[in-house]
Every structure is written in structure tokens, then in C-alpha cells.
Amino acid sequence: MSDLLWNLLFGLPDQRPGGLLLSVLSAVAAGVAAVLVGLVYATVCVARPAISLCLQAPLAILRGTPLLLLIFALAQVTGLPLVLTGFLALTLYSLSHVGETLRSYLAAYPRGLREQARLLTLSPVQEWLRLRVPWTFRRSVDALGTHWVSLLKDTGALTILGIGELTTVARMLGEHATTSRWALVLGTASALYLAAVLVLMRLLAFLKVRLTGREAQLT
DSSP states (O other), X not given: OHHHXXXXXXXXXXXXXXXXXXXXXXXXXXXXXXXXXXXXHHHHHHHOHHHHHHHHHHHHHHHTSOHHHHHHHHHHHHOOOHHHHHHHHHHHHHHHHHHHHHHHHHHTOOHHHHHHHHXXXXXXXXXXXXXXXXXXXXXXXXHHHHHHHHHHHHHHHHHTTOHHHHHHHHHHHHHHOOHHHHHHHHHHHHHHHHHHHHHHHHHHHHHHHHHHHHHHHHO
């Protein structure tokens, strides 16, 4: 049982990192990259509405593309190693959701806060950092949280025991495992990913409280 848990958490001996560790690392890295690029995308779209449609159209196509299909397409087009292809696909997939969410909320930035920025003699950069970005994150954290939970599940589908490990484990279980062994593996994996999702949800709730407190101080 200890070997099973270890493999589910960190991957099979010849394919590490893997399992839940690789899922979490992939989700965090892709999520952070998508937020950073998404802020740039949202800022450009709000500052230059005339060109926003040219930027929104590709992201709309990405949002409608299944993640696995996106990975296969990038693998064929770029020729990158599987790890880099998977990370690039996750980042683009996440950006297609995060970027549009941030853009919609950044565009709804209230006039009252703009007036407050002028009264405080804030520069455009200071207003963006101290007022616009915190306000946007505060309003969008629920939508972003829903996406991040989905992203973690998607990385689980790709990296649970690793892409290569998934076929390896399936073959091993099919050769000499009983039905109870299958149930044990799947049940344990489900429990681990459920725990990761619950931790993520708690972190999002904490982030929302912190952003709310920061906004109250600024206003």
C-alpha cells in the first residue's frame, strides 16, 4: 500500500516526477503563466478596444478546442518534447479562459475608483497596481477559482501517474490485478486529487478574504 501511495503521489520509479506532484506543479506553473500573460492581454484590450477583437478571436478558438486535441496539435506542429508540449498546451488553454475573464472585469473598472486615483495623484502605473489589478482580481476570483479547479482536474487527466505511466499501470493491472486492486488504485487516486482540489478551494477562499481586506483599506 505504501508503494502504491508513493507512486500515485510521485510517479513510477522510472517516470518521476509524476502522479499528483506533476499534476500540481503543471497546474500551478500554467496557471501563473496564464495570469501574467492574461493581465497583459486584458490591459491591451482595454487600452486599445479597436484591436481587441483580433486578440479575442484566437482565444475563443482555443476555448473551444479540447485540451487533448490541443496537445496533439502542438506536438505535431512544434515538435517539442512531450513535457514542454503539455505545459504549452495547458498555458494556452488556461490563458484562453483567464485572459477573457480578466479582460471583462478590467473593462468594468468603476469610474469612482478612477476619480479616487486622481485625488490621490496616482500615476497610471500606480493606479494599475494599487487599484485596478486588486479590484479586478477581487471581482474575478470566483470565476478564476472555478477555472483553476478545472485546470487541476485537466492536468490530472494528463499526468495522473504520467501519460506514459497511465498505459503502464493499466497493462500491469490488466495482467495480474484483481478487481479489488483496480478499485484500490482508482479510489486512492480519486481521494488524492479530491484532497488537492479541496486544498486549492481553501487557498482561493483565503485569497478572496485577503483581497477583500486590501480593497477595504484602499477605499
